[in-house]
Amino acid sequence: MSVAKQLMAGRILEEQLFPYPGLLPKDREVLGAMVDAIDQFLGPMRQDFKRWDREASQPAEFIQGLRDLGLFGLIIPEEFGGLGLSNAAYARVLSQSSTHDSSVSLTVGAHSSIGMKGLLLFGTPAQKARYLPKLASGDMIAAFCLTESGAGSDAASIRTTASLNADGSWRLNGEKIWITNGGIADLYTVFARTASTAGKITAFVVEAKWPGVSHGPHEDKMGIRASSTTTVSFTDVRVPAENVLDAEGKGFKVAMAILNNGRTGLGGGAVGGMKALIGLATAQAQARKQFDQPIAGFGLVREKIAQMTVDCFAAESVVWMVAHYIDSGHEDYSVEAAISKVFASEALQRAAYEALQIAAGNGFMRDLPYEQITRDCRILTIFEGTNEVLRLYIALSGLKDLGKSLGELKIAVDDIFNHPIKGFGVLTDYAEKRLTYATGVGRDKILTPLPPELKGAAAVYERYTLELAKAAGYLLRRYGKSIADRQHDLKRVTDIAIDLFVGLCVLSRAAALRSAPADAGAQAVAIARTFAQQAKRRMANNVRRIARNEDEEMNRLAGFILDQGSYPWDIVS
Ligand SMILES: Cc1cc2nc3c(=O)[nH]c(=O)nc-3n(C[C@H](O)[C@H](O)[C@H](O)COP(=O)(O)OP(=O)(O)OC[C@H]3O[C@@H](n4cnc5c(N)ncnc54)[C@H](O)[C@@H]3O)c2cc1C
Numbered sequence: 212m213s214v215a216k217q218l219m220a221g222r223i224l225e226e227q228l229f230p231y232p233g234l235l236p237k238d239r240e241v242l243g244a245m246v247d248a249i250d251q252f253l254g255p256m257r258q259d260f261k262r263w264d265r266e267a268s269q270p271a272e273f274i275q276g277l278r279d280l281g282l283f284g285l286i287i288p289e290e291f292g293g294l295g296l297s298n299a300a301y302a303r304v305l306s307q308s309s310t311h312d313s314s315v316s317l318t319v320g321a322h323s324s325i326g327m328k329g330l331l332l333f334g335t336p337a338q339k340a341r342y343l344p345k346l347a348s349g350d351m352i353a354a355f356c357l358t359e360s361g362a363g364s365d366a367a368s369i370r371t372t373a374s375l376n377a378d379g380s381w382r383l384n385g386e387k388i389w390i391t392n393g394g395i396a397d398l399y400t401v402f403a404r405t406a407s408t409a410g411k412i413t414a415f416v417v418e419a420k421w422p423g424v425s426h427g428p429h430e431d432k433m434g435i436r437a438s439s440t441t442t443v444s445f446t447d448v449r450v451p452a453e454n455v456l457d458a459e460g461k462g463f464k465v466a467m468a469i470l471n472n473g474r475t476g477l478g479g480g481a482v483g484g485m486k487a488l489i490g491l492a493t494a495q496a497q498a499r500k501q502f503d504q505p506i507a508g509f510g511l512v513r514e515k516i517a518q519m520t521v522d523c524f525a526a527e528s529v530v531w532m533v534a535h536y537i538d539s540g541h542e543d544y545s546v547e548a549a550i551s552k553v554f555a556s557e558a559l560q561r562a563a564y565e566a567l568q569i570a571a572g573n574g575f576m577r578d579l580p581y582e583q584i585t586r587d588c589r590i591l592t593i594f595e596g597t598n599e600v601l602r603l604y605i606a607l608s609g610l611k612d613l614g615k616s617l618g619e620l621k622i623a624v625d626d627i628f629n630h631p632i633k634g635f636g637v638l639t640d641y642a643e644k645r646l647t648y649a650t651g652v653g654r655d656k657i658l659t660p661l662p663p664e665l666k667g668a669a670a671v672y673e674r675y676t677l678e679l680a681k682a683a684g685y686l687l688r689r690y691g692k693s694i695a696d697r698q699h700d701l702k703r704v705t706d707i708a709i710d711l712f713v714g715l716c717v718l719s720r721a722a723a724l725r726s727a728p729a730d731a732g733a734q735a736v737a738i739a740r741t742f743a744q745q746a747k748r749r750m751a752n753n754v755r756r757i758a759r760n761e762d763e764e765m766n767r768l769a770g771f772i773l774d775q776g777s778y779p780w781d782i783v784s
Pocket of ligand 1: 321354355356357358362363364365388389390391392432440590593594595596597598599600603698
C-alpha cells in the first residue's frame with residue numbers, strides 16, 4: 212500500500228517507514244569505488260564545466276570519459292554488461308556527479324532515468340538483448356521523446372503519429388521538443404498516437420540512424436547549458452513491429468511508469484547539489500569577515516546554513532526511502548516519488564538562493580559557482596512533471612483512494628458531515644470520535660520504540676495525519692468530484708502530505724542514526740525535532756486555510772488582471 216495515500220486516510224503505515232532502510236552490501240561496495248572515481252575524474256574539471264556552460268557544449272572526448280567510467284551502464288543488469296545498481300545506489304551516483312556539475316548528471320540521468328528505462332521496465336527479451344549491451348557501454352546513448360510544442364504537461368495530447376504499414380511495421384511522423392540528449396542520442400524512446408487503436412498512445416524504440424530521424428540545433432538555455440537539448444523530428448520513419456515497447460495503445464502507461472521510476476535520479480541529483488552548496492556556504496561564511504569577524508558568527512548567516520542542512524537531510528531521507536520502495540518491489544509508489552521530486556527540487560532551489568545570499572556580491576559574480584548553480588537547478592521544478600502538476604497529482608491520487616474507501620463507509624460517516632457543525636476544523640469531539648470509529652482515522656500511533664527526544668516529533672505526525680484525513684474527508688464531501696477544480700485546496704492537502712511523509716522519513720532516519728559517533732547522531736535527532744516543529748507550523752497554516760482563505764478574492768483578482776492584460780495602477784494617475 213502507498214504510505215502517502217494512506218496518510219490521507221489517517222493511517223501511518225509504520226512498517227513501511229521503520230526502520231530506515233540501508234544500502235545493499237553489494238551496492239555499498241560498488242559505490243565506494245564509483246564515488247571516488249567520479250571525484251577523481253570530475254573534481255579537477257571545474258574550469259572546463261564553467262567554459263562548457265558559456266559555450267553550451269559538452270565535448271565528445273568528455274562524453275567518452277563518462278563512458279569509460281561506466282556511467283551509462285549504472286542500472287543495466289550485469290548480464291547485459293551493466294553494473295546492475297539498485298535505484299538507491301544509482302541515485303547516490305547522480306548525487307555525487309551533481310556535486311561537480313549538473314549538466315553531467317543530466318547527460319547520464321536522461322540516458323538511464325528516462326531514455327532507456329522503458330526498455331528495462333517493458334522490453335522483451337529480444338529488445339533487451341539487442342539494445343542493453345550497447346546502452347550499458349555507452350556505445351548507444353538514449354533519450355526520452357514525449358514533449359511536443361502543443362503537449363507539455365498535457366502529455367496525452369501529443370500529435371506525433373504512428374500509422375500501421377501493410378507489413379506490420381509503423382510509419383512515424385512528428386516533432387518532439389526540448390529533448391535532453393537529443394543531439395547525442397543513438398536511441399530514442401518515442402511516444403506517438405497510433406491510428407489503429409482509436410488514437411491511443413504507443414511507445415516505440417527508435418534508432419537515431421534510421422532514415423527520417425533528425426535533430427535540431429543545441430538549444431540556448433538558461434541553465435544546464437552544456438547538456439544537449441534539441442528538437443527531434445521523425446519524417447516517415449519506418450519502425451519495425453518488434454520495436455513497440457510493451458503493447459500497442461499502452462504508451463501513456465509506459466511514459467508514466469518511466470517518469471515515476473526515474474524520479475529518484477532527479478532527487479539524488481538535487482541532494483548532491485545541496486551538499487555542494489552547503490560546502491561552499493560553509494567555506495564562504497568562515498572566510499569572509501565583516502564587522503571584524505567571520506560572517507559565520509552572525510545569527511542570520513548561521514540560520515541559513517542550518518536550514519540548508521535540515522532541508523538537505525530531509526530531501527536525502529525521502530529520496531532514499533522512495534528508492535528503497537522501488538528496489539524492494541513496491542508497486543504503488545508514484546505519489547511518494549512525486550513527493551520526493553517536489554520536495555528535493557524546491558529544497559535545492561532554496562539552498563541555491565541562500566548560499567548565493569551568504570556570498571552576496573561575490574555570489575553574484577560569475578567567477579564563483581553560485582550563479583551557475585542557481586541557473587542550473589531552476590529546471591528541476593519544471594521537467595519530469597512540473598511541481599504544480601505533480602502537486603495536483605499527489606492530492607488527487609490520495610483523494611481518489613480515500614473517496615473509494617469512504618464510499619464504502621458512506622452510511623457510517625455521512626451523518627458526521629451532515630452534522631449542523633459542518634465547518635472543517637470545528638468538528639466536535641463527538642464528531643471526531645465518530646470519524647475515528649467509522650474509519651479508523653486517528654487510531655494509528657507510531658509503535659516503533661523511539662528515543663524520548665523523538666516522541667514529540669512523532670506526536671506531531673500522528674496528530675496531523677488525523678488532521679489531513681479530516682481535511683481530505685471534508686473536501687471530498689463538500690466538493691465531490693468537483694474537488695479536481697479546487698486547485699488551491701488540493702495544493703494545501705498535498706503540502707500537508709509532503710510535510711507528513713517527508714517528516715516521517717526524517718524521523719525514521721534520525722532514529723536509525725541517533726547513535727552515530729561524534730555528535731552526528733545527536734544532530735540528526737535535532738534535525739528531526741526542528742523539521743517536525745517547522746512542519747507543524749506549515750501544516751497548521753494549511754489546515755486553517757482550508758477553512759478560511761482568500762481563494763475567491765485571488766481568483767477574481769487574477770481574472771481582473773488577465774482581462775486588463777497588465778497592471779493597471781500607477782502613482783502618477
Ligand atoms: C531543459 C529541458 C529539458 C527537457 N527534457 C525533456 C526530455 O528529455 N524529454 C521530454 O519529453 N521532455 C523534456 N522536457 C519538457 C518538460 O518535461 C516540459 O517542459 C514539462 O513537462 C512542462 O511542460 P511545458 O514546459 O510545456 O509547460 P506547460 O505544460 O505549458 O505549463 C505551463 C505552466 O502551467 C502550469 N500548468 C499546466 N497545466 C496545469 C494544470 N492542469 N493545473 C495547474 N497548472 C498547470 C505548469 O505547472 C506551468 O507552470 C524538457 C524541458 C526542458 C526545459
